[in-house]
Amino acid sequence: MKFKTVGHSEVRVDAMAKVIGEATYPEDFYMKDMLWGKTLRSTKAHAHVNLDTQDAEKMEGVIKVFTYRDVPDNHHGVVLKDHEVFCSKKVRRIGDPLAFVVAISNKIAEKALKTIKVEYNEIPAIFDPVEAMMKDAPLVHENHKSNIIFHYKLRRGNIEEAFKKCAVIIEKQYKCGMVDHGFLQPEAGLAYMDGDTVVVCAATQYPHFDQLEVAEALHISQEKVRIINPAVGGAFGGREDITMQVHLALATKVLGRPIKTVYSREESFLAHSKRHPMVMTYKTGADANGKLLAMEAELVGDTGAYASWAINVMRKAGVHATGPYEIPNVKVDSYAVYTNNPFAGAMRGFGATQVPIAHEQQMDMIAEELDIDPITIRLINGFTLGSTTATGQVLSDSVPLKECIEAVENSLGIKNHYEEKMEELAMEAGVGI
Amino acid sequence: MEINKTFQETEVEAVLSLLDQYQDNSKIIAGGTDIIIQLHQGRVNPEVLIDISNLNEIKEIKQIEGRILIGSATTFTSLMKSQVIPKNLWGLIEAASQVGSPQIRNAATIGGNICNGSPAADIVPPLLALNSQLVIANKMTERKVPLETFFIDKGKVDLKNNELLSYIEFENIKENQGLGFTKLGLRKALAISRISVAVFLEMKDGCFNEIRIATGSCGKFAIREKEVEDFMRNKQVTDELIEAGANLYSNIILKRLAGRHGSDYKSEAIKGIFKDGLGKATHLAKKGGV
Amino acid sequence: MKKINLKINGSEYSLEIDENMRLIDLIRDVVGLTGTKEGCGEGECGACTVIMGGVTVNSCMVLAFQANGKEILTIEGVKGKGNDKLHPIQKAFLEEGAVQCGFCIPGMVLSAKALLDENNTPSREEIREGISGNLCRCTGYNKIVDAIEKAAYYLVKEAEDNEI
Numbered sequence: 037m038k039f040k041t042v043g044h045s046e047v048r049v050d051a052m053a054k055v056i057g058e059a060t061y062p063e064d065f066y067m068k069d070m071l072w073g074k075t076l077r078s079t080k081a082h083a084h085v086n087l088d089t090q091d092a093e094k095m096e097g098v099i100k101v102f103t104y105r106d107v108p109d110n111h112h113g114v115v116l117k118d119h120e121v122f123c124s125k126k127v128r129r130i131g132d133p134l135a136f137v138v139a140i141s142n143k144i145a146e147k148a149l150k151t152i153k154v155e156y157n158e159i160p161a162i163f164d165p166v167e168a169m170m171k172d173a174p175l176v177h178e179n180h181k182s183n184i185i186f187h188y189k190l191r192r193g194n195i196e197e198a199f200k201k202c203a204v205i206i207e208k209q210y211k212c213g214m215v216d217h218g219f220l221q222p223e224a225g226l227a228y229m230d231g232d233t234v235v236v237c238a239a240t241q242y243p244h245f246d247q248l249e250v251a252e253a254l255h256i257s258q259e260k261v262r263i264i265n266p267a268v269g270g271a272f273g274g275r276e277d278i279t280m281q282v283h284l285a286l287a288t289k290v291l292g293r294p295i296k297t298v299y300s301r302e303e304s305f306l307a308h309s310k311r312h313p314m315v316m317t318y319k320t321g322a323d324a325n326g327k328l329l330a331m332e333a334e335l336v337g338d339t340g341a342y343a344s345w346a347i348n349v350m351r352k353a354g355v356h357a358t359g360p361y362e363i364p365n366v367k368v369d370s371y372a373v374y375t376n377n378p379f380a381g382a383m384r385g386f387g388a389t390q391v392p393i394a395h396e397q398q399m400d401m402i403a404e405e406l407d408i409d410p411i412t413i414r415l416i417n418g419f420t421l422g423s424t425t426a427t428g429q430v431l432s433d434s435v436p437l438k439e440c441i442e443a444v445e446n447s448l449g450i451k452n453h454y455e456e457k458m459e460e461l462a463m464e465a466g467v468g469i
Numbered sequence: 470m471e472i473n474k475t476f477q478e479t480e481v482e483a484v485l486s487l488l489d490q491y492q493d494n495s496k497i498i499a500g501g502t503d504i505i506i507q508l509h510q511g512r513v514n515p516e517v518l519i520d521i522s523n524l525n526e527i528k529e530i531k532q533i534e535g536r537i538l539i540g541s542a543t544t545f546t547s548l549m550k551s552q553v554i555p556k557n558l559w560g561l562i563e564a565a566s567q568v569g570s571p572q573i574r575n576a577a578t579i580g581g582n583i584c585n586g587s588p589a590a591d592i593v594p595p596l597l598a599l600n601s602q603l604v605i606a607n608k609m610t611e612r613k614v615p616l617e618t619f620f621i622d623k624g625k626v627d628l629k630n631n632e633l634l635s636y637i638e639f640e641n642i643k644e645n646q647g648l649g650f651t652k653l654g655l656r657k658a659l660a661i662s663r664i665s666v667a668v669f670l671e672m673k674d675g676c677f678n679e680i681r682i683a684t685g686s687c688g689k690f691a692i693r694e695k696e697v698e699d700f701m702r703n704k705q706v707t708d709e710l711i712e713a714g715a716n717l718y719s720n721i722i723l724k725r726l727a728g729r730h731g732s733d734y735k736s737e738a739i740k741g742i743f744k745d746g747l748g749k750a751t752h753l754a755k756k757g758g759v
Numbered sequence: 760m761k762k763i764n765l766k767i768n769g770s771e772y773s774l775e776i777d778e779n780m781r782l783i784d785l786i787r788d789v790v791g792l793t794g795t796k797e798g799c800g801e802g803e804c805g806a807c808t809v810i811m812g813g814v815t816v817n818s819c820m821v822l823a824f825q826a827n828g829k830e831i832l833t834i835e836g837v838k839g840k841g842n843d844k845l846h847p848i849q850k851a852f853l854e855e856g857a858v859q860c861g862f863c864i865p866g867m868v869l870s871a872k873a874l875l876d877e878n879n880t881p882s883r884e885e886i887r888e889g890i891s892g893n894l895c896r897c898t899g900y901n902k903i904v905d906a907i908e909k910a911a912y913y914l915v916k917e918a919e920d921n922e923i
Contacts, residue, residue: 048856054861055858055864056794057835058835061862219896220804220860220863221798221860267860268860270859270897271860272896301799472778472779477824498822501821501825505820506802509800518824569892571870572808572815572870573817658888659891
């Protein structure tokens with residue numbers, strides 16, 4: 037059978053428009069009678085707030101200043117509805133939206149923003165996810181009894197018994213930091229009315245869900261909301277949550293005119309999610325031959341002020357905590373915790389990216405203790421066809437991990453000469469397994 | 470305050486008249502790569518902007534009677550391509566080539582890099598090591614100041630609001646002399662220097678007959694390292710001397726940055742950077758000995 | 760307000776502008792050429808790259824009044840007006856799969872053009888240096904470097920064909 041596409045290189049459908057400069061990203065749309073919007077954002081991490089927007093509203097060229105009072109249902113969020121469209125009583129992080137100024141020009145909107153008086157009454161904030169788990173920690177969301185919003189438990193076999201049989205046990209803690217997606221196109225959007233339908237044009241990864249969120253916040257039916265997703269200038273997970281979609285929809289619905297907003301790079305950093313920083317505490321044990329017998333891990337994910345995809349991310353981190361290795365006895369506890377940090381959500385790998393820092397380092401240290409090379413220890417323990425994962429999944433299809441490791445080994449020419457060859461290679465460039 | 474007047478001049482005299490007229494209310498714009506960000510962030514609020522990027526008179530590099538004159542509105546790209554700069558002055562070219570990116574180097578000027586007064590200005594350490602003088606003009610007169618005394622504080626320089634830096638000049642390099650430059654940045658392109666070193670050398674009979682060293686990104690502004698220079702001058706070049714010089718340098722940096730962020734790192738890094746810059750300068754000056 | 764005259768992609772413009780307007784705002788908001796992108800507003804990303812007076816500049820770091828009397832080339836002018844034929848650089852970018860989200864591409868193409876106008880047989884290292892002021896977050900750069908290498912080949916071949 038001959039395929040038309042499979043096995044051939046294809047030019048992507050939108051590449052032509054992009055290479056001649058004709059592809060339209062949301063900031064490239066201009067409409068007649070268009071107004072400009074600017075978002076006021078919190079500069080404190082945890083505070084009760086009061087806004088005085090009078091001066092801004094009186095400014096010439098300002099059409100309206102939207103606050104929480106204007107939002108029919110002031111909530112949104114992908115898993116938990118824990119974001120407010122505009123903060124009503126308190127802010128939970130630096131960058132929380134407080135108001136949306138709509139004016140006849142971007143310049144006037146920017147000026148008006150500066151005239152809004154924000155009274156902050158700061159309250160104790162929490163920035164360390166481990167401290168945030170303690171009983172007396174300040175609560176980021178009062179309607180939750182604790183800052184812990186998710187606890188994933190994985191139990192397989194009996195780790196206590198298994199650790200007793202181990203020839204080597206490595207116990208270490210690993211921390212990884214917050215990462216921004218840094219997509220190249222800062223958020224931008226344009227909204228307008230098409231009859232009685234609210235149309236929002238914004239670069240998003242989740243147009244159907246945006247439609248639902250806009251409809252719910254505005255208290256209108258989903259059929260009256262249309263989301264148009266034009267060219268998206270990179271996303272990497274950072275466009276899964278709502279940023280300005282509801283602000284724009286609300287403003288165009290109330291004012292009846294097209295509204296556009298374009299974030300600066302700085303505002304973009306404030307507006308969207310981050311990769312979860314994690315504190316990963318590992319205990320891994322193997323027998324004298326390097327066969328893994330037991331692993332215990334505690335993963336604490338800092339989701340910042342809002343849950344976003346924390347539950348899914350920390351579940352995935354927990355599922356992947358063993359790495360691609362068969363371990364008969366496993367105990368994993370993975371937590372997602374609120375803090376007053378920037379909120380964390382989806383980013384390439386969705387929780388599976390952080391744990392390898394820990395489980396792979398554990399493997400190297402076990403190998404070193406047992407005087408086994410880093411490749412052999414992985415070949416001894418790596419998943420293969422028919423392996424059972426810690427969650428009980430039997431891998432019945434393609435599992436080419438060992439072939440992959442062997443291919444790397446062969447191409448580096450390090451088979452049976454690991455130590456000396458690696459040293460030789462390291463003289464030219466960094467090498468690691 | 471908002472900009473309400475802009476001038477795009479082609480004659481130095483016209484610029485000096487405008488500066489004389491508007492003084493405090495005016496700002497000079499050349500490449501714009503610093504001031505446009507400052508304007509955007511509201512850090513400067515002039516009413517009048519005077520563009521000097523079309524002053525051909527101060528956009529060129531020339532050699533007059535054994536001295537090299539660099540027009541202040543010369544871009545980094547022009548400096549890198551200049552036929553006037555001899556090979557031994559490679560440190561100057563290397564410093565210019567590490568500024569920003571091609572786009573930045575096409576716009577940004579040597580004079581702008583100096584007058585902005587940033588401690589991380591890449592072109593300043595090599596010019597300091599060359600004992601450069603600045604030619605500064607106003608409508609009535611002209612004055613010459615050593616680059617070394619031009620810096621007052623971080624972001625603050627000895628330039629009045631009616632003055633224009635027109636030239637940077639220094640003695641042309643001789644065959645047994647060399648200028649080396651080494652910069653430590655966080656990445657290859659668009660990296661603001663973490664620390665940089667320029668070394669000027671004159672070699673004679675295997676000795677450092679003259680040595681001048683300048684450090685960037687290590688204090689409020691780039692400065693000369695006279696203690697290290699005095700230690701190394703007129704001495705036979707040996708590995709031991711270089712090692713001892715590097716250690717002395719390291720101690721000086723540690724003292725200067727005492728208690729400040731990155732002092733341990735910079736005082737250690739300076740050893741390697743200094744040796745690298747010194748090695749380049751020695752190589753360029755090799756005709757004179759070693 | 761100030762009146763300036765300039766040439767963009769071969770067309771003359773006489774425009775009223777605000778004194779503090781940036782060149783990118785003139786190109787996008789006044790002239791309506793939206794192919795030039797703003798990614799950072801401070802000269803780090805190069806998405807706003809245009810060719811002015813024969814050299815690349817970040818149009819977010821040039822004030823519009825400074826462009827008075829200048830000749831500017833934006834991405835819309837690379838292919839040529841009413842010309843269906845792509846520039847060899849654009850053709851190579853398509854063929855090599857160098858385009859993903861596309862936001863960096865206008866700036867990349869112009870940086871590549873400035874590089875190849877000056878040096879039509881650059882090494883891969885020279886290509887990397889030539890695009891060092893343009894950030895791409897999707898491709899990891901290799902395919903972009905491949906594309907520019909291929910474009911260089913096309914341009915040399917085109918020049919040879921023209922000689923025959």
